[in-house]
Amino acid sequence: MSATRKSSQVTILVKALPRPSSGHSETVCCAGITADGQWKRLYPIRYRHGGENFNRWDRVAFDYVANPQDKRVESCKVLQGTIKNLGKCAETDKRPLLEPLITPSMEAAAALGRSLTAIRPDQVRFVFRPKPASAIQQEADAYARSARQANMLDQEVEPFEPTPYMLAFTYVDETGARHTHQCGDWETHTAFWKWRQLYGEERTLQMLKEKYEGEYVKKGVVFVLGTLAKRPKQWTLLGVVRLDKGAYQTGFSF
Numbered sequence: 001m002s003a004t005r006k007s008s009q010v011t012i013l014v015k016a017l018p019r020p021s022s023g024h025s026e027t028v029c030c031a032g033i034t035a036d037g038q039w040k041r042l043y044p045i046r047y048r049h050g051g052e053n054f055n056r057w058d059r060v061a062f063d064y065v066a067n068p069q070d071k072r073v074e075s076c077k078v079l080q081g082t083i084k085n086l087g088k089c090a091e092t093d094k095r096p097l098l099e100p101l102i103t104p105s106m107e108a109a110a111a112l113g114r115s116l117t118a119i120r121p122d123q124v125r126f127v128f129r130p131k132p133a134s135a136i137q138q139e140a141d142a143y144a145r146s147a148r149q150a151n152m153l154d155q156e157v158e159p160f161e162p163t164p165y166m167l168a169f170t171y172v173d174e175t176g177a178r179h180t181h182q183c184g185d186w187e188t189h190t191a192f193w194k195w196r197q198l199y200g201e202e203r204t205l206q207m208l209k210e211k212y213e214g215e216y217v218k219k220g221v222v223f224v225l226g227t228l229a230k231r232p233k234q235w236t237l238l239g240v241v242r243l244d245k246g247a248y249q250t251g252f253s254f
Helices: 091-101 106-111 133-147 186-199 201-219
Strands: 006-015 028-033 039-045 058-065 075-078 084-088 116-119 122-130 165-172 178-182 221-227 235-242
Touching: 006 039, 006 091, 006 221, 006 235, 028 091, 028 221, 028 235, 039 116, 091 116, 106 116, 106 221, 122 201, 165 186, 165 201, 178 235, 186 201, 201 221, 201 235
Parallel strands: 039 075
Antiparallel strands: 006 028, 006 058, 028 039, 058 075, 058 084, 116 221, 122 165, 165 178, 221 235
């Protein structure tokens, strides 16, 4: 019996770094929130191969089936060619959408049965270190192999170029526990390449540090984290989201 086809609409919060795949072309894991406050994990998205263009805070509709290889409750196996971009989420809707899903910690999210969550980090530090040349080459080779595996519906693309630095965040969650996570947020790595062309490598890394430790911390930042399908107790940092601090307005008056 074939899997039941379903439809959904979400506001995108996460576009993770592209991942080279041995089974098909380069894919991206995305995540968003439905209008009724449910997390959805969208995979596999062939973002750079065309037809699936959207950014953070875009509202998208898509069809999906359950993924028999991924038992996480939020996971959706997106049917290629069904994604439709419905436009930007209104500024006034951002906090009411995301704020209710923020948990004090990853453990609190797991206790609720979630494999995706958002937290408000404290004492944020953006850290980086050069990757060994051998590691960069291994990543580049893997992306090159994936680029050669595009199917008939995919546009040809140049192999994805890995960032030459390990980018990470250290922070404290609301329980006081300290964590370090490598940054899997695509926008952060995209900013690195864009700014490096304009300002050079050293200045770019300093600008990223100033952006996250200064502007984002001052105005409000949320980390979106998710577990791995094969290691459900291991959480990774998928998205770094600007979101104003403070209580949001519900629209009700008393």
